[in-house]
Amino acid sequence: MYLNSGIAGLDELLHGGFLPNSNILIKGFPGTGKTTLGIEFVYQGITRYNEPGIIITFEQFPHQLYRDAANYGWELQELEKQGLLRVVCTSPEVLLDRTSNLLDDLVREIGAQRLVLDSLTQLGMVTGDQGDQRRLIYGICSGFKRMGLTTMLLQEANSAPEQMSFTEFLVDTVIHLHFIESQGSRKRYIEITKSRGQDFDTGKFAFKFDTNGIRMLRIAHPQVLPHYFSRFNWQQKLSSGVPGLDEILPGGFLPGSTVLVEGDSGTGKSILGMQYLLQGFYEGDKGLILTTEYDADLLHRYISTFSSPDLAKALLRKDIEVFDNFFSYVNVEEVMVKLVEKAEAGSIKRVVIDSVNSFAELAESNLVLKGHLRNFFRSLNLMGCTTLVILGEDAEALRSQLQGIIRPLVQGQIKLSSTLEKGKRKWLVEITKMKGGEFAPGIHRAEIGNHGLQVFRRLGRK
Amino acid sequence: MHKVGFLGISGIDNTMNEGLAYGSQIMINGDSGIGKSVLAAQFVKEGLDCQDTCIYVCCDEPPAATRDTLRHYGLHPVPYEERGRLVFIDAYSLEPEGKYYFPADDPLEKFLALESRVINTVNGEHIRLIADSLSTLLIGRDSQEILDFHRYRLKLRKKCRILTMDLIVDEVIEDTTFQVSSHLYDVIIKLYYTGSPDRPVRALHVGKLRSGKFDSSQLFYTIDSNIGIVVIPNLWG
Numbered sequence: 001m002y003l004n005s006g007i008a009g010l011d012e013l014l015h016g017g018f019l020p021n022s023n024i025l026i027k028g029f030p031g032t033g034k035t036t037l038g039i040e041f042v043y044q045g046i047t048r049y050n051e052p053g054i055i056i057t058f059e060q061f062p063h064q065l066y067r068d069a070a071n072y073g074w075e076l077q078e079l080e081k082q083g084l085l086r087v088v089c090t091s092p093e094v095l096l097d098r099t100s101n102l103l104d105d106l107v108r109e110i111g112a113q114r115l116v117l118d119s120l121t122q123l124g125m126v127t128g129d130q131g132d133q134r135r136l137i138y139g140i141c142s143g144f145k146r147m148g149l150t151t152m153l154l155q156e157a158n159s160a161p162e163q164m165s166f167t168e169f170l171v172d173t174v175i176h177l178h179f180i181e182s183q184g185s186r187k188r189y190i191e192i193t194k195s196r197g198q199d200f201d202t203g204k205f206a207f208k209f210d211t212n213g214i215r216m217l218r219i220a221h222p223q224v225l226p227h228y229f230s231r232f233n234w235q236q237k238l239s240s241g242v243p244g245l246d247e248i249l250p251g252g253f254l255p256g257s258t259v260l261v262e263g264d265s266g267t268g269k270s271i272l273g274m275q276y277l278l279q280g281f282y283e284g285d286k287g288l289i290l291t292t293e294y295d296a297d298l299l300h301r302y303i304s305t306f307s308s309p310d311l312a313k314a315l316l317r318k319d320i321e322v323f324d325n326f327f328s329y330v331n332v333e334e335v336m337v338k339l340v341e342k343a344e345a346g347s348i349k350r351v352v353i354d355s356v357n358s359f360a361e362l363a364e365s366n367l368v369l370k371g372h373l374r375n376f377f378r379s380l381n382l383m384g385c386t387t388l389v390i391l392g393e394d395a396e397a398l399r400s401q402l403q404g405i406i407r408p409l410v411q412g413q414i415k416l417s418s419t420l421e422k423g424k425r426k427w428l429v430e431i432t433k434m435k436g437g438e439f440a441p442g443i444h445r446a447e448i449g450n451h452g453l454q455v456f457r458r459l460g461r462k
Numbered sequence: 463m464h465k466v467g468f469l470g471i472s473g474i475d476n477t478m479n480e481g482l483a484y485g486s487q488i489m490i491n492g493d494s495g496i497g498k499s500v501l502a503a504q505f506v507k508e509g510l511d512c513q514d515t516c517i518y519v520c521c522d523e524p525p526a527a528t529r530d531t532l533r534h535y536g537l538h539p540v541p542y543e544e545r546g547r548l549v550f551i552d553a554y555s556l557e558p559e560g561k562y563y564f565p566a567d568d569p570l571e572k573f574l575a576l577e578s579r580v581i582n583t584v585n586g587e588h589i590r591l592i593a594d595s596l597s598t599l600l601i602g603r604d605s606q607e608i609l610d611f612h613r614y615r616l617k618l619r620k621k622c623r624i625l626t627m628d629l630i631v632d633e634v635i636e637d638t639t640f641q642v643s644s645h646l647y648d649v650i651i652k653l654y655y656t657g658s659p660d661r662p663v664r665a666l667h668v669g670k671l672r673s674g675k676f677d678s679s680q681l682f683y684t685i686d687s688n689i690g691i692v693v694i695p696n697l698w699g
Contacts, residue, residue, distance in 0.1 A: 244575055424567075445569045456571030459610035 002198075003051075003150050006044025007037070009216020013192055013201045018173060022196070023141045024152045025120070025167055028177030033188060033207075033214065034154040036072075037177070038116035039065070040213045041152050042085065043074045045114040052084045053114035054106055054149075056095065058122040062087050072213045083110050092123045096136070107147050115144060120155040124164050134166045141170055172196040178204060182364060185330040190216070206331045217334040219375045237437075238350065238386050241279025242272055244455030248431060248440040253412065255349075257435070258377045258387045260406055263416030268427060268446065268453040269390045272416070273352035274303045274311075275452050276388055281314040285349035288321045288342055288385075290335070292358035293392075296322040306452035321346060332362035332369065336376040343385050351380055351387040357394050360402055370405045377409055411435040416446070429455050465588060467625045470508025471501065473693020474651070477668050477677040482649065484588055485623040486672075487616050489644055491630045492653030497664060497685050498629045499531060501653070502592050504690045505627055507537045510547060514625070515586030517549045519577070521598040525550035525560055528594070535690045549584055551576065553599060566599060570611045573599065574618070581622060591619065595629035605639040612643045648672040656680070666693075 002017030011017040018024060026034045035057075042053035055076075057065060065087060069076045079085035086106050088095075095102060106112065117123070123140070124133045144151040155167055157176070168174045174194040179186055189204035206217040237251035246252045253259055261269050270293075277287035291299055296315070299322060303311040314320045321342060329335050343351060356373075363369035380387050389410060391402055407413065413433040419426050427446035431439040445456045466481030469488075475481070482488070490498050499522075509516045520528050528550065529539045542548035553564040553573070562580055564573050581589060593599070600608050619626045628647070635643065644650055650669040657663035667680045682694045 243579075426569075445571045447568075447572060454572070454575070456569060456575045459571055459574070459607065459614045 004044075004049060005041055006048045007040055007214050007216075008212075009205075009207070009218050009220070010190070010214075012218070012220050013190070013205060013216070014173075014195060015199050015201070018150055019195075019197055020150055021145055021148060022150055022172035023144060023170070024150070024173040024175060025171040026152055026154045026175050026177065027157050027168075029157050029179060032157075032177035032179045033209065034156075034177060035060075035118055036068070036209060037175075037214055038118055038152045038154050039069050039074065039076075040072070042114050042116050043069065043076070043079075043213075046079055046084045051113035052110040053116070054086045054088065054103075054110075054112045055116050055118070056088045056090065056103075057118045058090065058092055058095075059118055060089065062089050065089075072209075072211065074213070086110060086112070092126045095123070096126065096140075103143070104147065107149065112147075112149060114151070115149045116152040116154065118154045120153045120167060121158075121164070130164075130166070133164060134170070137164075137167060138170050168194065180204075182330075187330055206333050208331070208334065217331050217337050219333050219336040219340065219372050219379065238276075238285070239279050239283065240272070241275035241277075241282075242453050242455055243451075244444070244446075244457060245272075245429070245453075247457050248429070248444055248455060249412075249434060250438060253386050254434075254437050255386055256381045256384050257411040258381060258389055258409070259412035259414060259434075260389050260391060260410040261414045261416065262391045262403070264393045264418070267416035267418050268448050269392060269416055270302070270354055271306070271448060271453045272414075273354050273388050273390055274299070275306075277320050277350055277352055278303065278310060278314065280350040281310060281319050286319055286321070286346055287314075287350040287352070288323065288339065288346065288348045289352040289354060290323045290326060290339060291354050292326045293355065295324040299324070306450060321348070326358055330362065332359050333372055335359075335362070336372055340376065340379045340383075343380055343383055348383075348385055351385045353387065353389045355390040355392040356406065357392050357398075357402065360398065366401055366405055370409070373406065374409050407433075412437075465512075467512070467514070467588070467590070468508055469501070470504040470511070471691050471693065473681055473683065473691075473695070474666070474668065477679075477681070478649075478671055482625060484625050485620045486625055486648040487619065487646070488625075488627045488649040488651065489630055489647040490627060490651050490653065491632065491644075492666075493632050493655065496653040496655065497683075497691055498631075498653060499528075499594055500535070500685055500690045501651075502594050502627060502629060503532050503535045503537065505590065506532065506548070506592060507535065509588075509590040509625075510537065510542055512588075513586075514588040514590050515547050515549075515584050516542075516590045516592065517551065517577075517580055517584065519551040519553055519591070519593040519596075521553045521566065521593065522595055524554050525552050534687070536688065546585055549580055551580060567602070570599070570603065570607065574611070574615055577615075578618065581624065589622075589624045591624050591626045593626075593628045595631050597630045597634040600635055605636060608635065608639050609642055612646050616646050644670075656682075 003020040004011050004017040026037055028034050042055055045051040045053050066076050076085060127133055176191045176193060178189040188207050190207050191204045192200045207214055208217055238255060239246050239252040261272055263269050277289060280287045300311060326335060415430045415432055417428045427448060429444045429446045440457060442458045444458045447454045466483055468475040468481050490501055492498050506516045532539045539548055550560055551562040552560045553566055564576050649671050651666055652669050653666045655662040656665045663682055665680050665682050667678055683691050686692045
């Protein structure tokens with residue numbers, strides 16, 4: 001029913017793809033990625049769906065287009081040689097010349113099904129009258145449809161919004177590309193504002209250009225994929241790696257769950273995360289840790305203080321993958337997508353996020369962050385990952401906001417704390433939530449020493 | 463038929479007709495210097511003679527001193543230690559020396575975790591656990607903590623069928639706490655001095671033997687430098 005765009009993540013926003021034989025308007029300021037999106041639409045159509053295509057440009061010479069496309073590994077000339085693509089560098093007047101039948105001939109010649117027109121803005125300039133422009137563009141859109149094409153029409157957004165504003169009424173789908181400054185960096189977003197005859201996700205969604213083209217950075221509402229179920233044993237609990245904690249949480253953590261670990265500095269949160277990963281190493285589970293406070297080297301040094309060279313082995317053998325370049329990303333969604341991809345590709349079973357506080361720094365708002373985190377945690381859960389999410393010390397207001405966001409999203413909650421008593425540090429552990437699993441309630445003693453974190457079950461009744 | 467254990471002191475074992483089931487808990491209570499550790503040494507010797515594994519928690523002196531005491535009463539501990547049949551937990555020293563160490567003022571939860579770990583580590587179908595003296599570990603702790611500790615620990619040890627002997631020095635634990643704690647034990651043996659102040663005589667009596675028949679009469683005893691506690695037969699019947 002749908003025509004797949006082939007652009008990673010875009011079809012999901014459209015709940016499947018474009019309606020075949022439709023006109024899609026791509027609107028954005030210069031540099032937002034309209035041309036790249038258009039070229040990729042045609043390129044993916046040819047290479048993935050065997051749908052020949054045409055690129056019409058009034059603005060660039062073919063060699064510029066070839067060079068730009070080659071950056072993404074799209075060898076357009078090769079496709080032209082194979083008769084699957086035509087790149088037409090022309091003027092609006094030639095295209096509109098009724099005597100030439102240029103377009104009809106091309107469509108027939110290669111059996112084109114997709115077309116990108118770059119740009120509608122140039123096309124409209126053939127006449128200054130808005131009424132004529134409207135008739136012209138209506139005519140060309142109808143023409144594309146008649147020829148059975150699914151077309152992307154690129155239009156420059158400009159500071160005079162009334163100029164050619166009618167185009168949005170004439171097409172079936174309208175996609176806006178934005179390049180917005182946010183917290184000191186610019187982020188790209190895609191937004192669908194109209195799509196006749198089909199449902200679509202509303203809102204701005206981040207995307208980026210990577211080596212293969214456009215990529216949506218959306219941590220989508222996860223799908224339950226059958227192979228997830230075969231990959232993991234959903235009955236088998238995961239040992240925490242902390243002596244005593246498995247006694248309080250009989251057997252350890254439930255597979256496919258997210259557990260929030262909260263506490264001030266020096267209460268053992270990171271050590272708990274490291275012991276959890278090391279236990280995975282001993283049991284043959286692969287681990288993934290996102291570190292925002294320290295890098296892989298420092299992690300190695302921390303962990304060696306209580307675990308001998310085992311971690312070095314684990315790191316060398318890549319049994320524990322470290323993601324320590326968090327702050328090189330500008331989109332929190334991108335980090336989440338990256339982690340989910342890593343977890344999926346590496347058959348990761350144990351994930352540690354140390355710490356989730358940094359996520360708030362990259363998110364536009366708490367509401368947005370909550371939505372992302374919900375999908376992020378759920379994606380990991382569905383893949384069978386058991387995730388420890390560490391929430392560290394922060395400005396009180398910020399911390400309580402984060403608690404409010406995260407607590408409802410997780411299945412388990414462990415609170416770590418410490419006090420000074422008679423000049424001695426006293427560490428405490430409390431489990432305050434563990435959905436679907438029993439736990440020993442109350443405050444238990446803990447200790448941080450040469451062997452890492454140890455928990456001692458509270459005396460007294462169960 | 464299940465194996466039963468004895469103390470290894472015939473004069474007392476005779477008073478407990480059927481011996482002690484594994485999982486029983488014995489409290490040895492008495493003044494300092496009355497002979498509790500000697501009794502404990504004989505209990506260990508008896509255990510090792512009957513193929514039991516013994517875990518000895520040293521709270522009042524380092525394990526080296528306890529080894530000397532055992533040697534004194536004819537038991538050479540090292541070969542047993544090498545075979546994992548005798549294990550010491552050092553809850554006395556200021557710095558860790560042996561394999562199992564517990565700083566005496568650390569939380570009791572931690573002690574329990576260590577004790578459990580040692581129990582799970584040692585081999586042997588029948589295990590004897592001796593805490594000499596447990597009361598030292600409880601100094602400075604509040605009553606509720608002591609009671610919770612006792613209750614929870616003894617339940618755990620009973621569940622694992624460990625034959626447990628706890629030595630409690632008189633008047634270290636506050637009276638009410640001591641009374642409540644003693645209810646938790648299956649066997650209570652009290653050691654004390656009797657006779658005139660000029661010529662004190664050592665005596666003991668079995669104060670309790672839960673679900674078993676026992677003779678609660680006072681028994682006089684002496685400490686022989688080679689054998690240990692020797693109960694003096696009641697020649698007058």
